Amino acid sequence: MNPLHDARTRPLSAHAQAALKAMLDRPVPRQELNPGLAGRLLRETLVESCLLPSPYRTHAGKKIEHLRITQAGISAMIYGRD
Numbered sequence: 001m002n003p004l005h006d007a008r009t010r011p012l013s014a015h016a017q018a019a020l021k022a023m024l025d026r027p028v029p030r031q032e033l034n035p036g037l038a039g040r041l042l043r044e045t046l047v048e049s050c051l052l053p054s055p056y057r058t059h060a061g062k063k064i065e066h067l068r069i070t071q072a073g074i075s076a077m078i079y080g081r082d
Helices: 014-022 035-043 071-079
Strands: 047-053 063-069
Touching (some): 014 035, 014 071, 035 063, 063 071
Antiparallel strands (some): 047 063
16 A cells, blocks of 8 residues: 655654554554554554454444554654654
């Protein structure tokens, strides 16, 4: 999958690093992230997609897509990216 606007990959922003840090505790529903950020994290294999029960009352019991941090994501968060 290619980036939407530019072939160059820039370092992770503070927002992206905060999103990865939030995923250390628990997987995050994909809809809670900016679509561009979710795409980049998936494209760089910093997170993986998984189906888990919805935390929302309107979808009680239904499985929705969550993003879970990978070992590469933990390394990128700790050591940074070039």
